Amino acid sequence: MKAASKPVPPPAWPKDIYNVFKQIGIRQVAYVPDAGHTQLIKSCHADKTMRAISLTTEEEGVAMLAGAWLGGDRGALLMQSSGVGNCINMFGTLRECRFPLLTVVTMRGEWGEFNPWQLPMGQSTARVLEDIGVVVEHVNDKTLVGETVFACAQMAFQTNRAVAVLIGQRVVGFKDWSK
């Protein structure tokens, strides 16, 4: 028999991302929900200096944050790797106009994935992003998430480039289907 499991403390990395958002002055947060982003989305909604907006599809967020930048606001787009595929043409617009974009993508379809339908997009995420001109940083160590988001934000907003931080499934965790 399994012993009663202790309550698992929430992971620290979502808070690290939130702290970076505060530090760099993120005002608009666009997202399509993902389990991996639950805590961060909650923190952004609770913050009165940020406007957190739920989207019907990730592509809306790419356009929205281009508009935010036109108006002088910095923003961030939160999504799951499957959402990256919904954004490709709009990323092309960012590239043509040299809009900055900071997106934080929680990965599916890699390390420990149980759902075969997640594999095609998950395994192609980095390649597809790089093909359309998005700078990609893949982070698989939870202690490096905060500093990676900070470094990527600097690249995005100081060089007017779209930059994606991929939070690996090693960090986000996966469901154990072995039992």
Add this chain to the structure above:
Amino acid sequence: MAQIKKSNLDRRVAVKAILAERGDSLVVTGLGSSSYDVGTMDHPNTYYLWGGMGGAAMIGVGLAIAQPKRRVLVITGDGEMLMGLGSLATIGAEKIRNLAIVVIDNELYSETGMQPTHTSRGVDLAGVAKAAGFATAGTASALADVKAWIPKIYNTPGPLFLDIKVNANRYPLSIRLRDGAHIKNRFREALLGSKAFD
């Protein structure tokens, strides 16, 4: 569904009447004919899309949130708006008060060979906007109707949606401004001054 008979309104006449009253509003245009129409009355605080189909309304959202004291007007076409229908749900849910969307609806994809769009077969964009929660939504098909809407476009608490039925007139490409980075930088500098380059 209310059937509106074919409009005789010329798109450029409608756009000109609206833009004449723009004041300090910030304007975003959807790719295709709408960008060319608006380009006939160029302004540094117009952001023209030449790509990113389906994105005009959401660019308006980000801009409206960043600039809550300014009116943001999105002028786009029916084909472009149909590609971003989900954004109407997002805007309705978020109740963006300083945002107005005007669709120049000729019921055609006029840049790609005049194929009919769904609005030619009864899809009512203003009805969609209303159902999505827009504060004000309607359809106009004569210049007098458009003129009656103009004060609402700029002043009524939004989100506001106006579908303007126009005829199939096409015009030669009037706008030479195509470089995306330039259009973006010009817009930001006009709006933000030296802070545009911080």
